[in-house]
Amino acid sequence: MTSPLNWQDQAAVLFDLDGVITPTAEVHMRAWSDMFNDFLSSWEGEGDTAPYTDVDYFAHVDGKPRYDGVRDFLSSRGIPASEELVRELGDRKNDAFNVVLARDGVAPYPGSVRLLDHLAALGARLGVVSSSANAPAVLEAAGLLDRFDTVVSGSVAHDLGLAGKPAPDTFLHAASELGATPERSVVLEDAVSGVRAGRAGRFGHVIGVDRGAGEQALREAGADVVVADLADLLPGEAAQQVTG
Numbered sequence: 676m677t678s679p680l681n682w683q684d685q686a687a688v689l690f691d692l693d694g695v696i697t698p699t700a701e702v703h704m705r706a707w708s709d710m711f712n713d714f715l716s717s718w719e720g721e722g723d724t725a726p727y728t729d730v731d732y733f734a735h736v737d738g739k740p741r742y743d744g745v746r747d748f749l750s751s752r753g754i755p756a757s758e759e760l761v762r763e764l765g766d767r768k769n770d771a772f773n774v775v776l777a778r779d780g781v782a783p784y785p786g787s788v789r790l791l792d793h794l795a796a797l798g799a800r801l802g803v804v805s806s807s808a809n810a811p812a813v814l815e816a817a818g819l820l821d822r823f824d825t826v827v828s829g830s831v832a833h834d835l836g837l838a839g840k841p842a843p844d845t846f847l848h849a850a851s852e853l854g855a856t857p858e859r860s861v862v863l864e865d866a867v868s869g870v871r872a873g874r875a876g877r878f879g880h881v882i883g884v885d886r887g888a889g890e891q892a893l894r895e896a897g898a899d900v901v902v903a904d905l906a907d908l909l910p911g912e913a914a915q916q917v918t919g
């Protein structure tokens with residue numbers, strides 16, 4: 676069945692950040708890869724120390740809060756995930772991420788800015804829901820912080836005690852802050868964990884953005900439709916139709 680996604684009918688539009696609005700998922704991926712491979716090459720304890728690859732990222736780390744990603748990856752290798760080790764590795768990766776952010780800045784995806792412009796013209800209520808504690812800094816660097824009515828970052832979730840993705844809690848909190856029901860809100864996500872969160876929260880539309888996780892994986896996680904770029908969701912564009 677196919678039905679048009681009518682942006683006017685949506686009470687709130689909730690965007691993941693890294694990989695949806697800005698190409699910073701790639702910066703996260705690189706920082707994780709450098710840190711984990713450095714760690715694995717010197718680890719002498721129990722567990723599988725084969726090199727960390729992007730397959731590990733998409734399966735265990737993508738879209739999750741920082742320390743959850745470390746914990747889930749270490750567990751997948753049978754490496755004892757003590758809280759001390761989890762913190763140490765997560766902090767090392769965060770330092771590497773911030774060096775790149777300060778050095779290179781952030782240019783948002785042009786197609787994402789086009790969709791934000793369109794939604795602003797409609798007066799839509801917009802939110803960012805990111806597992807990253809760096810979300811406000813990334814939005815600021817991209818010049819987009821003032822485009823959103825709410826930003827639920829990893830730090831906000833931590834302070835409020837909200838469970839991270841794939842739990843739906845952060846998306847539900849953002850919707851309620853915008854006075855919107857999940858049924859009349861849209862979630863846009865590039866990570867399997869984020870799509871699962873949108874589906875678990877019973878959001879009206881869960882849109883997958885394929886930046887590497889793969890269309891099939893995003894659909895299996897519960898995406899109604901998968902696009903390659905947010906400009907595909909503009910009126911008149913080919914992929915405007917949302918399959919449900």
Ligand SMILES: O=P(O)(O)OC[C@H]1O[C@@H](O)[C@H](O)[C@@H](O)[C@@H]1O
Nearest residue numbers: 693737738741806807808809829
């Ligand atoms: O920047 P932080 O707080 O370490 O958050 C990390 C996570 O932030 C998410 O937004 C990314 O999708 C993840 O892949 C990343 O690992």
